[in-house]
Amino acid sequence: MKKIFASLAELPPLVGQDLATSDWVTVTQEQVNQFAQATGDHQWIHVDVEKAKAGPFGGPIAHGFLTLSMIPRFFDSAMEIRGTRMGVNYGLNKVRFTSPVPVGSRLRAHMKLLACDPIDNGGMQMAWQVTVEREGADKPACVAESLARRYP
Numbered sequence: 686m687k688k689i690f691a692s693l694a695e696l697p698p699l700v701g702q703d704l705a706t707s708d709w710v711t712v713t714q715e716q717v718n719q720f721a722q723a724t725g726d727h728q729w730i731h732v733d734v735e736k737a738k739a740g741p742f743g744g745p746i747a748h749g750f751l752t753l754s755m756i757p758r759f760f761d762s763a764m765e766i767r768g769t770r771m772g773v774n775y776g777l778n779k780v781r782f783t784s785p786v787p788v789g790s791r792l793r794a795h796m797k798l799l800a801c802d803p804i805d806n807g808g809m810q811m812a813w814q815v816t817v818e819r820e821g822a823d824k825p826a827c828v829a830e831s832l833a834r835r836y837p
Contacts, residue, residue, distance in 0.1 A: 687762065687763065687764060687765055688704060688705040688763060688764040688765070689765050689767065690764065690765065690767065691767050691768065692766070692767060692768040692769075692837075693766060693768065693769060693808075693809045693835055693837065696766070696798060696801045696811065697801045697809075699798050699801075700798050700799065700800060701797075701798070701799070702797065702798060703795060703796070703797045704764065704796055704797065704798050705763035705764040705795075705796045706793060706794070706795050706796070707758075707759035707760070707762045707763040707793045707794045707795075707796075708762040708793060709791045709792065709820065710755060710758065710759075710791065710792050710793065711789065711790070711791050711792075712747045712751070712752075712786055712788055712789065712790050712791075712792060713788065713789070714734065714745060714788045716747075716751065717731050717732065717745060717747050717751060717788055718732055720747075720748055720750075720751040720754070724748070724750065726748055726750075730742070730745065730746055731745055731746060731748055732745065733745070742785050742787055744787055744788060744789075745787070746785040746786055746787050746788065747785075747786040747787075747788065749782035749827065752782065752786050752792065752817055752826055752827045753777075753780060753782075753827060753829060755792065755794075755817070756794065756815055756817075756829065757774065759794035759796075759815065759817070760796065760813075760833075763794065768837055769835045769836060769837055770836060770837065771835070771836045772833060772834065772835045772836070773833070773834050774831070774832070774833060775832035775833055775834050776832045777829055777830060777831055778812065778830040778832065779828075779829065779830040780827070780828075780829040780830075781827065781828050781829070782827050783824050783825050783826065783827065783828060784822055784823075784824040784825065784826050785826070786819055786826045790820065790826075791819070791820040792817055792818065792819055792820070792826060793817070793818050793820075794816065794818070795816045795818065796813050796814070796815055797813065797814040797816075798811060798813060799812040799813060799814050799830065800812040804834060806836055807836065807837045808834055808835060808836040808837070809835050810832065810833070810834050811834075811835070812830055812832055813830070813831045813832075813833065814828070814830055815827075815829045815830075815831050816828050
């Protein structure tokens with residue numbers, strides 16, 4: 686269920702808390718192939734289904750950067766900050782790909798607010814720990830510290 690914040694002012698007191706969990710998203714071979722096309726990363730472990738079946742994971746896996754690129758989608762399904770007109774990605778501080786994502790996996794993200802600081806034009810810069818869970822896996826697929834800026 687999407688977490689609704691009435692305004693940016695609600696966020697600073699929540700630093701240190703787990704605030705939202707996204708919807709589940711299934712990773713398809715079509716997405717993996719499109720990501721390979723967009724990035725030029727055509728490594729066989731991602732795009733050659735037959736060869737990947739004989740590989741170390743028993744089938745193709747998603748690119749780590751594909752998993753990372755899903756963070757905006759996870760945020761969109763997990764939360765809404767009202768009273769803002771614009772949000773931008775500001776960067777990443779830390780990223781780890783801690784386990785593979787086989788094609789067909791279902792992923793979702795858990796968001797913990799690490800920091801929330803005022804910036805120019807009445808905006809807020811937030812640091813989020815994003816933990817991408819793979820359904821049925823013992824370890825997360827990705828853990829990243831994502832920086833985002835929102836403006837009223």
